[in-house]
Amino acid sequence: MTSTDPSAVATATAAEPIPIPRPVPVDRVMVERRAGELATRSIKTSAKARGLRIAMSMLDLTTLEGKDSPEKVRALCRRAMRPCPVAVGDPVPPVAAVCVYPSLVPVAVETLRDSPVRVAAVATGFPSGQYPLDVRLRDVREAIEAGADEIDMVINRGAFLRGDLGTVAHEIAEVRRLCRRHVAPPRPGGGPAGHRGGTHLKVILETGELETYDNVRRASDLAIAAATAGELGSAGSWEDGCVFIKTSTGKVSPAATMPITLVMLEAIRDHWLTTGRRIGMKPAGGIRTAKDALRYLVMVKETLGDAWLTPRLFRFGASSLADDIVRQILRMERGGYAASYDVSET
Secondary structure, eight states: OOOEEEEEEEEEETTEEEEEEOOOOOOHHHHHHHHHHHTTOOOOHHHHHHHHHHHHHTEEEEOOOTTOOHHHHHHHHHHHHOSOOSOOSSOOOOOSEEEEOGGGHHHHHHHTTTSSOEEEEEESSTTTOOSOHHHHHHHHHHHHHTTOSEEEEEOOHHHHHTTOHHHHHHHHHHHHHHHHHOOOOOBTTBOSOOOTTOSEEEEEOOGGGTOSHHHHHHHHHHHHHHHTTTTTTOTTTOOTTSEEEEOOOSSSSSOOOHHHHHHHHHHHHHHHHHHSOOOEEEOBSSOOSHHHHHHHHHHHHHHHOGGGOSTTTBOEEOSHHHHHHHHHHHHHHHSSOOOGGGTOOO
């Protein structure tokens, strides 16, 4: 369980102190052994078919390149709504969200206007998180006003690694407060229902820069504490999954790994056991095969239970993963692999 050091408190406002969690040591050998064991679980054919469709429904299709254009985002949105372009017996669901830079949010919102697919925007000075806080908050506000349903923010890893946990906690709390106050306007064609907990927030730790499992665990606990500060006594505004923790931006290697994700899942489990509130999880970067996605789902089920096997509480940050999921579904349906032109529009 996570405990709090009463002498270590960051203050978001005078009325809302943020407890800084005590360090929770991580046994490197046991974490890596446990993750390795979970990766060897065998999965029956029927469960695999269902698992592939669940994994597809959890995808955040992502394009975060300097050459991104409106037409590229439109193509990604079309693919998000219909990830399997050929007919199969059991329909393949749309993905959970499309994740883009804030400037391209209006394009995604317009293309997805009649769709349940959500629009996520990276913000807060992505990917470095080194901009002044007022600039990062403006980035978030403008993305939400443009129609973003979800914000993927990055923490200031420099502040974290130099031990300035109060600054990191304060900045996360300020972004979450902004997300609670602002919700994207309704889409012209309907789109997803609004969130009781405000705009959803995913806090990116950039685990590839945190150096140790102990740091990953402490950053996870810190992000959860800061993003839920002031909400534990307010049952009316909380919605399970309105806060996620996320491994990576996809710009740093290593990105998501099973041991790192297991450490973060255990932080989520401990918070749930303490408070009864469910935090979401998003591994991102480096997950490219359907086999890998199924391994992650096994780890989620065995660490947190079936309640987390939903896009409300678990996401994959990926794009090429969608292609391999479709290939595996078509192989199971047709007995052979699909041609490349049968799979992706992009």
